[in-house]
Amino acid sequence: MKHLNLKNTFAVIALIIISFSFKIMKTNDYIKYVDPFIGSGGHGHVFVGANVPFGGVQVGPTNFNKGWDWSSSYHHSDSIVKGFCHLNVSGTGMSDLGELTVMPATGELKINAGTQDRHLKGYASLYSKDKESASPGYYQVMLDRYNIKVELTATERSGLHKYTFPESSESRIIIDLGEGSADRPTDTYLRQINDTLFEGYRFSSGWASDQREFFSLVVSKPVKDFIIYNNGRKVKASQKKGVFLKGFLEFSTKKNEVIYLKMGVSPVSSSNGLDNLITEIPGWDFNSVLKDAEDKWNKELSKIHIKTKDKAKKRVFYTAMYHSMIAPNIFHDLNGEYRGTDKKVYKDTTFTNYTLFSLWDTYRAAHPLYTITHPERVSDMVNSMVKIFEQQGKLPVWHLRGNETNTMPGYSAIPVVVDACLKGFEGIDLEKVYAAVKESATGDHEPGVKDLMKYGYIPSDYMAESIASTMEYAIADWGIAQLAAKLNKPKDYEYFLNRSKSYKNYFDSETKFMRGKMADGSWRTPFDPKSAQHRVNDYCEGNAWQYLWLTPQDPEGLIELLGGDKGFTTKLDQLFSISSDLEEGSSMDITGLIGQYAHGNEPSHHTTYMYAYAGEQYKIPKNVRYITTNLYSDKPDGLSGNEDCGQMSSWYIFSSMGFYPVNPSNGAYVFGSPLFDQVDLNLGNGKSMKIIAENNSDTNIYIQEVTLNGAEHKYSYITHKDLVNGGVLKFVMGSTPNLDFGKDPKYRPKSMVY
Known part of the structure; x- marks a missing residue:
């Protein structure tokens, strides 16, 4: 009887362990909330394909480039794929990469990809959305033209392809070194080493003026024949140097035969690419490589655990985290x-x-x-x-x-x-x-710096975007001053601190805007604060309404210029309430408008949080909640502007947790309106920060009070030091504003180092 009870006890314990393990596994399965197609429509420009966090390769489909919205080689509206490339940008406003392209095919050999309107003349294929899927570390699609299933996964420096072919005596894999996204090859090389190993390079000029990429490629099935074309002409050789090289790996395949391909990429040499490849992907176990990629994504995504019943918000949040880790890239x-x-x-x-x-x-x-x-x-x-x-x-x-x-x-x-x-x-x-x-701030490296040092501002008759440049320089100059102070360089501290206030030289007290100023000290005329002509006016992808607030390093100085707290907040109210109309020819980057606030473009990102510096933190939640719930969604057009290598998503991550780094270098995060009931930040070293939003709801958006580790926290911000020290940050939320929270000047954020 005792023996039976002991067995039962062990069985119960085993069930508990299994249940607990299953719970941990399910809890840590963050990738199920990531949808890589979010932001692939509209103007999001995100990369779609397979990669690992901050990985050096981004393996994915590439469409024919049809303009701005194809900057990352792919757009959700498309239905033609010309190949699968190994390098991509994500969310940028300019096109490049989309290169080191391979494409499986069958039938008559086509030596070019074709064009958007004549894709059947080349080797490109139609595909449909119901036969396409993606998740972190994985992409798959069915090529309708060839009935070939393509599956992709990746490591840090290598891509692994799995092609399921139909029966055909004319099956092939194409290596196309001529194709790229809005760049032009300048020198390419391709060589067959044996019947499964190939190497080469692609040098190109585009946004990156002198790009050099090397690779080694291995296929799992020996080729029956290898054919090279150079600029449309067949080459009778196993290697060739040229400009528009293409290689054709010829096979016969049985029905549902799987052929694997793996490519190692290097910025240095093909031999390094091969070393990268055989180390990272030694065999052909696609599922194992995919599992490693998924584990890496889950590990990184688990650093922030959110609690919410809204699954759509979970998808938006964890996709934002995913997008924040596509770049920078290991190099x-x-x-x-x-x-x-x-x-x-x-x-x-x-x-x-x-x-x-x-x-x-x-x-x-x-x-x-x-x-x-x-x-x-x-x-x-x-x-x-x-x-x-x-x-x-x-x-x-x-x-x-x-x-x-x-x-x-x-x-x-x-x-x-x-x-x-x-x-x-x-x-x-x-x-x-x-x-x-x-040296970067004083040398003859950046436009207008010498004029800034001479005049105290960049004259608007000397260069376009003079205000934008000066104001960006001023933000950085503030940082230089603080580092100079840390290193006990008092003269440099004073010099750069003074330069960080150079934006004041553009302030027109009559119009109360930053206005173009000429070398003789006169204002640029005529002046329209809504004018936003792309890359030709005094601003960059913006107008005077948007650039007025670009002083995160010195909000107090701007408050003074606008007549004090009331004048400042009244003007800020106007920004969000005036008409969103823009003149014809305005920058296409100005999107996600609330009044003249443009969430789709980065110079506006800190602006709604500026209320806290004038003691009106309670005005932040309305705008922040509107942005997080209306300008982000779990749909393909779920971003209101270019993703820009993680910035758009990072804004969401910060803001949904309840705070934002207005000054990116001073170590303070200004409170807004937490979106989730609870956020657990895994800070490493055994530390964590639990962020609780009590009474949180779609109507209870206003902070009533805050406690930090159980103690009253009257400040309308938290410091980086306090945040990473861990503990519990608790927001008590309500449906009506607490006008006193953060009102007292001693509890407001300031332009200082915390």
């Missing part, structure tokens, strides 16, 4: 080699080198988010930027695959590297960083 081989912006090959195994820094976008929220969710990567990202400085003489502006594109105004790496330094991340040489930020 070195397993042996530590990478190619610098000077095109030299470097070897350094002491850090992880990154590329694809969309800094004008990501300095605002994405990089501050990484300091919370990916602290283990921050110093490597900073050191990558310092290495770029050493190679090109300035910090990166918009770094793409070893190329400086110089896209967008400002030296926007500075807020990122300064933030990491001020937050105390280890493994960063502060003096090296300081030398880099000072």
